[in-house]
Amino acid sequence: MADLCVRLVPLFNTLNEADQLEIEKLVRKKNYQKGELVMDPTGNNLVIVAYGSAKLYSLDKNGxxxxxQILHTGDYAGEDWLLxxxxxxxxxxxxxxxxxCLLNRQDFLNLLKKQPMLSIKLLEQSMTKMQxxxxxxxxxxxxxxxxxLSEYLQEYAVKVGKKTFNLPLKMKDLALYLGTTPETLSRKFALxxxxxxxTRKLRKIILN
Structure with a gap:
């Protein structure tokens, strides 16, 4: 059971082992390389990060x-598409x-009909995402x-439970997340x- 995608997602924690195994049969697993697109606006899957990391982003009218949202192991995205x-x-x-791991929209909707408590759990998780x-x-x-930058790093340290960690994002992506440019971000790291x-050694960060 340890390697099941559904066990990583808080949304499915309320289900018993038999139900989790049934859901796992519906999940399609795929490996992605860094920079590869997992989902575009035409998608209709629940996206579960079984291992690694991903980013959820939108494009403005200028591209x-x-x-x-930054996704790490156990995080998921795409419930808005599914609904x-x-x-x-x-x-x-x-x-x-x-x-x-990808879960198809129709399969997911069928799950909600059979497992009403999932709808409540989904609402709770959505509130957490909004926060x-x-x-x-x-x-x-x-x-x-x-x-x-300092606030972001402190909060990430709390999340991973240690003050020494690798940045979860490339400088370009972190700069976008914090509303600045990679060049400015580099200067702020130095500051x-x-x-x-x-202390910074490439992507390795040590908070003092």
């Missing part, structure tokens, strides 16, 4: 990315070599880029290092 919401600008892209998105908005409201807040 610029706006990252709305019928169409958005012509939403994409999911692997940010590292990743194993992704995460609100946190990004809060970060972007900070006037200083170094403050946004925080000079201030003794952190």
């Amino acid at each position: 610029h990315e706006n990252i709305t 019928g919401k169409n958005d012509g600008s939403i994409y999911v892209e692997a940010t590292g070599n990743s194993k992704i 995460t998105m609100q946190r990004q908005i809060d970060l972007l409201s900070l006037p200083k880029i170094e403050d946004r 925080l290092e000079k201030q003794g807040v952190l």
